[in-house]
Structures are given as C-alpha cells and as structure tokens.
Amino acid sequence: MKFYKILTSLFFVYFIFAGCKKAGADSVAVLLPANLSVAANVSVDGSGTVAFTATATNAVSYAFEFGNGQVKTVPSGITTYQYTTIGTNTYTVTVTATGSSGAVITKSAQITVNVKTPGTELLWSDEFNVDGAPDPIKWKYDIGTGSGGWGNQELQYYTNRPENAVVINGALKITAKKENYSGMAFTSARLLTQDKFVFKYGKIEVKAKLPAGVGTWPAVWMLGNNIQTVGWPTCGEIDIVEHRGSELNKIFGTLHYPGRSGGNPNGSTKIIANATTEFHIYTVEWYADAIKIYVDNQLFHSVANSASIPFNHDFFILANVAMGGTFGGAVDPNFSSASMEIDYIRIYK
Template structure:
C-alpha cells in the first residue's frame, strides 16, 4: 500500500471566504429528504439526504443551493500549482447530466499564486454551510482525468474545522488519485496524531491494468458510529475503526461536509511534465448521501421501531402526522399510526415519518419544546434511553418531559432537568 502523502491543510487562504460561511452553522438548510420506509418488523430503510445529478443546460454553473465554489491558490496543501476559479469557468454542467471540472494550462486573468504567476486553473467546491451529514453512505460516480501531476479528489471535512482547526476536525478522503497511478485510488482518514503522511488508509487497484480515466466508477464510504468502510463499484477494500488509530482520537462521530476538486501538482502527486496533456477533466455523474439506518454495510443492528409510551399510557406523537419541519411532538392517545412509530437509530436519533426528534431552536434550557425536523447530525438531535426509562437529550443532559405532568392530548413535550417523576418515564422500543 502506498503511504500517503500530503498535508491537506484546510485553513489555507483559498478557504477564507468559502468556509467562513459555515462557521457556527448549526442547522441544515439545504437538505432534501424522503421518508424512511420503516416497518413493524424492525427493518429500516435509508433516506436520501442529499442528491445532485447535475442536470441542467450545458455551460451552466453548479446549483448554488448545494455547492459553493472556493477560489484562490493553494500553497498550504502540498504546494499545488492551480488557481481555483469562480462560477462556471472551470466547473460547469455538460447538458448530459454531468458536472465537468476542468484543469487547464492557462492564466486568462493574470492570477497570482504562492509561487508567482499561476500556470493552471481548475475548480474546487464544497457543501459547507449548505449540507452536512453524520453517518450514512456517501458516494459519487466519477470518471477521473489522467496524467502526471493531476490530482482529483472526493473528500469530507469536519464541520467544526473553524473552531478546532485541522487535523483535529478530522478528514475523510473517500477517493484520491494521482496521475502517475492511473489504475489506483486511495481512501484515507486524517485526524489528531494521524495526519498528512501518517494518515490511516489503503488503496484499491482496478484489475487487468485498467485506468480510472477509461470509464465511470462509483466511489463510496459506508459510515457508521466508530466504523467507516470504503468501496469502489460496490467492492469494499478497507474498514477502519478506533482500534486502528493506535490510541489516537477517533474524530468521525460528528457532522462533515463534502468537497470535490481537481488539483494540479503538489509534492505527493508531483508536477505536470512533458507527458501531461491539457485540458484534463474530472466528470461527475452524481453525488448522493443516504442516511445511516443502523444496518447493512454500516455494521450495526437494524433500528428498533415501535411506539414510545409514557404518562397515563399515552404515546409520543407527531401532531396531525404532519411531516413539515417544526411540527410539534406531543402526547396523544396511542393509536398505532405512523405518527407514533419511532425508530431508535444507532446514531442516537429518534425518528418518525423520516425526520428526527429535535429541540426547538437547538436550545437546551429547561422547558425547551420538542418538534420534528430534518435529521441534520446536530448534537441536539441525539438521545439516550436509560435503564431507568428516562429519554435523555445528550447535548442538554435533560429528560424528555410532559409539561406540568398534564396527560391531555396535544400537550407539546419538552425537556427538563431529570427528576425521576412519572412525567419523564417512557417505554421505548
């Protein structure tokens, strides 16, 4: 296995504008979701959290509700030579359902790079401030470029990078390729104590001497609590857990955002030479994220599904079976409806109608009401069910509570300091 490589230092200059949009962001505002199809046989189905198939007119820019373009040079990341441009200059739809990221040997606007006048242009985009996820299947179908010094990547960074920096934030490299290895891709973890050349990873090589530039291939990670597996075209080639980190911190149980980019040069891939032709293109068919459902390749048991009952034998209920964000979660007579069918997921969320039990405004004080909201990976959406039948919000360290111990139908539930009273006792799946 080739041991990687470069310091990928995300505090570099080109991220100053783009990443600043994400700092302090706590709610996912650009997520599309479909309802979990869950059954009483405890089999749960993943929901689509993010999908972009890059449909649109030829030459148009990427969907700005899903992606932001980073601009500038990249001295901090392995001394790359490209200048990342805005708009559709180097990243555009082709009109056939693909995104094309193009690296060119040019400098049309006298761009200045860390090493002097820039020699190349390319593009890099991320979902910071627009979409994050904690766990799930993250995949993209991509046709890679080729050539010495060419470096395409599909990867993720911890959304708290602005607060704690890299590598403490964590990095998941789903796919990296360097042009001198046309048939090999790398998947790597970076975190505190295992970053840069000390990253933990493995490589996958296509059989028969084939090159990744010859056709499209699907690159994915299946990401669960304390477990990440990498695959190419459905073939898993490595799995990593905290046991692989030599006692270092596992930095991957929290929200991450996605990045697509095509770099030119750098100490790991080397630099273009006389054999490298331009332009080079990274062609992306789609990017999809589906939720972690507690089963399948993610390595956990299926989510437990059923009703949650409490005070006066009544149930935790989504008011009116309404799936809109902000729908109150209330106490109501148990009736067996889908609005009362909750799944206890292994990521700590409680889900009904495809969405998560959440705290209004992400507040954590006594009396904060609960409602239904898109599953965002926010810590305030995580709950623990104790042996004493408390349902404790992990972020707030407070219990799910029936206000005033009033068992009336449609009494909106809240969190309150755990006291052991009957208004905080629940029977869950």
C-alpha cells in the same frame, strides 16, 4: 347474668376481630394493580424505533416483553426500544404491571415495525442534470491559492468560471487547465457544501470518471464542519476517492486525523481498470462504529470508529482537481487540460 356477660364479651371480641380482618382485606385490595393500558408510537423513518408508554393504577414497575425474546423492566412505564430485523414485521408486545404487594396484571398489544436496510433512504443528492453552473443552493467555491497552495504546495488557482466547473450532459465537469492566471500556471475548481449542507453518518456514493495526465490530483472528500475552530487535522478528513495521474488506476481511500495525517494517513489503495475512461462508483459507509471505503462495491479499507477519533460530528463534501503538490507530484510539461466528471453524488441515511 354471668353467662350473659360472657356471651356479650365474646360477641364484642368477634365483632372487633371481624372488623379488623375486613379492614385488612380492603387495604390489600387497594394495592392491586388495575386499568393497565399500553400505547406504542412506531417511528416511520425506517430505524425500527418504538416509544412505549404503559400506565396502570397502583403499579410500581412494568416489564416489557417485546415479542422477540427481549425483556426490559422500567419503573415509569415509559421506554424506547429499537427493532433491528430488516423488513416489515409484526410483534406481540406483552406488558406486566406489578404492584407493591407483588400482585401483577398483564396486557398485550400488536405492533408492526418497518426496518429499512441501512443506507437506503436518500438524505441529499446532486444528479447534475441541469446544464450550466453548479447548483448554488448546494455548492459554493473555494477561490484562489489558499495558504501555501492549500497547504499542499499545489500549483493551481481555483476559480468559479465555467471553464473550470460546469454541468453539462448530465455530469459535473471540473477541469484543470494549463494557463497563466493570477500568477499561477494552472487553473481548476474546488466545490464544497460547507454552510449549505452538512451531515453526520450515512452512506456516501459518488459515480465519477477521473482525469488523466501526470500531475493531476482529483478528489471527492469530506472535512469536519468544525475546521474553522479546531483546524486540520483535528477536524478529521475522509477521502472518498483520490487518484494521481502518475499512478493510473490506483485508487486511494484515506482518513486523516491527529497522529494519522499528511504522509502518515490511515488508508489503503485499490487497483481498478479504466479509472480515467469509464465511470466507477466510489463509496464510504460512515457510522458510529465503523468507516468503510469501497470502489465498485469492493471493500478495500475499513476503520473502527470511536470517540477517540474525530469522526462523530458534522462533515461537508468537497470535489476538486488539484495540480502537482505534495501528492500530485511533478506535472507533465506537455499537460494542457483534463477533467474529472461526476455523474452524481448521493448521501443516504
């Protein structure tokens, strides 16, 4: 009887021990990650951006290996990554899901990403191919003399007449004329995209032939769209191309902002040939980290962009021919008229 009791007790202890062991094994199994899935939403805008979503049961973190040596770990399984290699490339993305026990499960997926060269996707343009008035959907006019000759003691009265602005033979012609008009000795035109088109960052390309004549001051340029609330130069100004008839063929590329405006701008010049007799291409590359100014693909001024200068918000385009003023200087008394011709203005993402 004593032996039977001992045997019964041993069996009971074994049963409890085995039962506890089985329950523990089951609890560990519950913590194993399972059912891992990986989804990728590839942007079609050429930016190289891909939004990833990984899900798994019992997972507490996800490690993404993006197929190019870069690794990122996130607890949610949701992340965005930007590929930067130009062209169309296929990557094998591997995701490792980890459970709280340290156990892992892995899954791979292939994605194809197209990264365009910056500045190749057209955002906005005017080719000036339709004769007549400039496209009213794209352009409006500044009219009159502005405050103190637009703040620069300029001598012209800006109009919206075809005598001063017209599209003809595939180009926009902005013409400054010597004539008495509303109390001023000259007329011209100033066109702008304000309230019609604004943008932030990109490549701006202008193909233009500049006017000759001492006292002329042609420009294609940009102003911050917040100018009406913060004023100039707080809004920022980017001069894509400026020229003055007293210094033929000297191209100015300039930034204006607080501390570097008026007679103390941040700019450079480049001497070219035939600025007033041939078309040349004037370009600004404007990005979050840099602003670069070119003529005929030759870089002649570069500025590091940052949050400390006002070039990280929307801007609009302007094109005009001024007469005289603080930059244009004295006008040749024999001046009669001169035109800036713009073949196109193109803005790329």
